[in-house]
Amino acid sequence: MTIGSFYPPQRTLMGPGPSDIYPQVLQALSRPTIGHLDPLFIGMMDELKQLLQYAFQTQNTFTIAVSAPGSAGMEACFVNLVEPGDKVIVCRNGVFGERMRENVERCGGEAVMVDNAWGEPVAPGLVEQALAANPDAKIVAFVHAETSTGALTDAEAIAKLARQHDCLTIVDAVTSLGGVPLLVDEWQLDAVYSGSQKCLSCVPGLSPLTFSQRAVDKIQSRKTPVQSWFLDQSLVLGYWSGEGKRSYHHTAPVNSLYALHEALVLLQSEGLENAWQRHKDVHLELREGLEKLGIEFVVDEACRLPQLNAVHIPDGVDDALVRKTLLERYNLEIGAGLGALAGKAWRIGLMGYAARSENVALCLKALETTLK
Amino acid sequence: MTIGSFYPPQRTLMGPGPSDIYPQVLQALSRPTIGHLDPLFIGMMDELKQLLQYAFQTQNTFTIAVSAPGSAGMEACFVNLVEPGDKVIVCRNGVFGERMRENVERCGGEAVMVDNAWGEPVAPGLVEQALAANPDAKIVAFVHAETSTGALTDAEAIAKLARQHDCLTIVDAVTSLGGVPLLVDEWQLDAVYSGSQKCLSCVPGLSPLTFSQRAVDKIQSRKTPVQSWFLDQSLVLGYWSGEGKRSYHHTAPVNSLYALHEALVLLQSEGLENAWQRHKDVHLELREGLEKLGIEFVVDEACRLPQLNAVHIPDGVDDALVRKTLLERYNLEIGAGLGALAGKAWRIGLMGYAARSENVALCLKALETTLK
Numbered sequence: 146m147t148i149g150s151f152y153p154p155q156r157t158l159m160g161p162g163p164s165d166i167y168p169q170v171l172q173a174l175s176r177p178t179i180g181h182l183d184p185l186f187i188g189m190m191d192e193l194k195q196l197l198q199y200a201f202q203t204q205n206t207f208t209i210a211v212s213a214p215g216s217a218g219m220e221a222c223f224v225n226l227v228e229p230g231d232k233v234i235v236c237r238n239g240v241f242g243e244r245m246r247e248n249v250e251r252c253g254g255e256a257v258m259v260d261n262a263w264g265e266p267v268a269p270g271l272v273e274q275a276l277a278a279n280p281d282a283k284i285v286a287f288v289h290a291e292t293s294t295g296a297l298t299d300a301e302a303i304a305k306l307a308r309q310h311d312c313l314t315i316v317d318a319v320t321s322l323g324g325v326p327l328l329v330d331e332w333q334l335d336a337v338y339s340g341s342q343k344c345l346s347c348v349p350g351l352s353p354l355t356f357s358q359r360a361v362d363k364i365q366s367r368k369t370p371v372q373s374w375f376l377d378q379s380l381v382l383g384y385w386s387g388e389g390k391r392s393y394h395h396t397a398p399v400n401s402l403y404a405l406h407e408a409l410v411l412l413q414s415e416g417l418e419n420a421w422q423r424h425k426d427v428h429l430e431l432r433e434g435l436e437k438l439g440i441e442f443v444v445d446e447a448c449r450l451p452q453l454n455a456v457h458i459p460d461g462v463d464d465a466l467v468r469k470t471l472l473e474r475y476n477l478e479i480g481a482g483l484g485a486l487a488g489k490a491w492r493i494g495l496m497g498y499a500a501r502s503e504n505v506a507l508c509l510k511a512l513e514t515t516l517k
Numbered sequence: 518m519t520i521g522s523f524y525p526p527q528r529t530l531m532g533p534g535p536s537d538i539y540p541q542v543l544q545a546l547s548r549p550t551i552g553h554l555d556p557l558f559i560g561m562m563d564e565l566k567q568l569l570q571y572a573f574q575t576q577n578t579f580t581i582a583v584s585a586p587g588s589a590g591m592e593a594c595f596v597n598l599v600e601p602g603d604k605v606i607v608c609r610n611g612v613f614g615e616r617m618r619e620n621v622e623r624c625g626g627e628a629v630m631v632d633n634a635w636g637e638p639v640a641p642g643l644v645e646q647a648l649a650a651n652p653d654a655k656i657v658a659f660v661h662a663e664t665s666t667g668a669l670t671d672a673e674a675i676a677k678l679a680r681q682h683d684c685l686t687i688v689d690a691v692t693s694l695g696g697v698p699l700l701v702d703e704w705q706l707d708a709v710y711s712g713s714q715k716c717l718s719c720v721p722g723l724s725p726l727t728f729s730q731r732a733v734d735k736i737q738s739r740k741t742p743v744q745s746w747f748l749d750q751s752l753v754l755g756y757w758s759g760e761g762k763r764s765y766h767h768t769a770p771v772n773s774l775y776a777l778h779e780a781l782v783l784l785q786s787e788g789l790e791n792a793w794q795r796h797k798d799v800h801l802e803l804r805e806g807l808e809k810l811g812i813e814f815v816v817d818e819a820c821r822l823p824q825l826n827a828v829h830i831p832d833g834v835d836d837a838l839v840r841k842t843l844l845e846r847y848n849l850e851i852g853a854g855l856g857a858l859a860g861k862a863w864r865i866g867l868m869g870y871a872a873r874s875e876n877v878a879l880c881l882k883a884l885e886t887t888l889k
């Protein structure tokens with residue numbers, strides 16, 4: 146066995162993530178590694194917290210990046226906020242709502258499911274019914290932007306209902322953060338997690354996370370220990386608090402955090418509102434082109450995510466062959482369907498640095514040629 | 518608030534990790550990101566598995582890198598192998614044995630502690646006594662190379678005892694992998710986890726992990742689901758198996774995995790035995806110089822780790838001031854003491870790319886000047 150270095154090609158990443166990475170982020174990634182307790186590193190972590198607060202539009206003191214992918218960010222919310230026996234209303238309109246259910250049950254909680262069809266947003270009316278029928282529910286969990294279908298749910302409305310019934314909210318913002326408005330404080334969301342590799346256009350492997358004071362209070366009043374040591378946020382809190390001494394919890398993924406810092410510096414420099422507008426504008430360019438090709442969207446216009454375009458695969462088209470051709474001939478990745486949409490839909494991502502007119506032009510021309 | 522890019526200095530990392538990173542690894546890290554389901558990425562993952570098998574000296578089919586730091590690798594072992602009510606013999610001779618105890622208890626297991634003093638290895642005789650006194654024990658857990666003290670435990674001997682009592686072993690090899698002999702198959706270890714940022718000289722954030730067939734059998738015969746979704750290896754197994762279709766579990770930390778691949782290509786190129794010898798040779802250089810400075814080791818020579826040199830802070834020396842001076846004047850990081858050794862010891866790492874004569878020379882001269 147002799148294995149040599151791996152040299153990946155330059156792809157254009159227009160799937161459901163990872164998205165195209167900003168060149169500046171890749172540069173930041175390979176800067177010299179320093180120790181995770183180095184005063185300069187700790188200074189960077191303080192900045193990173195401020196930058197994450199900006200991205201999430203929150204003043205939450207507890208705003209961090211979990212040292213693992215978005216699915217660990219999801220789990221961090223559930224293991225910290227759900228105690229055995231807790232009833233959680235889980236909204237399911239795609240893959241990630243189902244994953245939330247699995248998380249609740251592994252925490253010993255009871256999941257009450259609110260189902261909407263794949264491609265639809267979560268219906269506030271159904272959530273209200275579930276809350277009325279389950280006055281002992283403690284949490285409402287839902288996905289803001291369903292990566293498996295491209296549907297956007299009205300997070301503000303769901304969170305308002307949850308508050309009226311004295312429930313906390315757990316919100317999956319993996320695909321929404323940086324791509325569409327997400328106003329954690331204004332909408333009074335309680336536990337919100339995201340991913341580095343979607344609209345932030347950072348490398349995959351980190352999960353931005355923010356907890357409201359209500360969520361922190363719930364953690365601090367737990368009767369049972371958090372079942373995960375690695376994700377126990379009461380242990381991590383000390384590290385990120387910025388109040389005096391940082392205690393050692395685990396070795397931080399130093400270089401990935403450089404990259405996230407850089408991605409957020411770029412977001413701050415562009416401005417959140419401008420980034421949202423850019424995603425929208427580029428989505429409209431893509432939509433126009435796809436419609437000319439006779440390709441139809443899975444999700445109604447009113448709740449369509451600009452950054453994740455799920456479209457029906459035209460009749461008679463070989464799904465796998467088209468994606469293979471795009472990849473091999475054009476170095477262009479688009480996403481396959483997932484779960485109920487497997488083989489039936491493509492997911493075309495316009496996330497972060499991928500949300501550019503040149504990407505749309507490439508994608509449209511490559512699709513046009515390949516589908517002929 | 519306007520925050521600019523972060524430019525870390527070039528440090529020499531001679532603490533307990535992260536260690537100095539190979540320049541080639543930093544280069545690999547910033548290669549173009551491709552999708553985690555891209556056929557070329559999957560090909561790289563197959564190579565990575567082979568490279569990890571070489572590093573661990575195992576043929577275990579289940580040999581992977583957990584997408585999170587070593588403490589998540591530890592947790593992956595416990596949550597998959599310990600079921601509620603299981604009795605686990607946990608050997609504690611430093612910080613990480615104590616963390617194992619916390620893991621066992623969070624899994625609903627019962628930890629039977631075997632204690633040795635900080636700086637001593639785990640005594641096989643004590644393990645044997647615990648096994649005799651607890652015939653219902655199912656697992657023996659211990660740390661091969663204690664990062665908090667620099668002591669090396671005889672993993673082969675402990676594993677032999679465990680097998681004689683029909684127990685599985687969980688072995689922390691975070692600091693040992695690549696630095697001292699670790700022969701997973703020959704020693705018949707069952708669940709072994711490590712870290713990317715120690716003797717492999719890769720960036721922090723990944724945890725190499727290997728399970729024997731006995732460990733896989735135990736996972737597959739569990740009566741209760743694994744409490745963690747993210748770390749449930751029965752879900753991850755499909756992704757790494759290399760048998761046909763890779764199913765989506767979580768988004769792999771693509772660029773960090775490029776880096777680990779490159780670090781392991783370098784290890785393969787050097788040869789494991791040569792890497793062990795290099796760590797030993799450079800350790801002897803450091804030892805000679807430290808002895809000339811009148812600095813004494815915490816750990817007896819017989820079980821001293823070459824890659825992690827815990828030394829007593831000389832009387833009357835200001836611990837924090839010395840480390841600050843080394844860092845600020847020489848850009849040299851050495852490690853503080855941890856736990857029982859806080860304020861009493863320094864930990865000088867010679868791990869992976871840091872195990873070079875030029876690092877020893879810098880460290881000795883800088884210490885000599887600073888201690889004057």
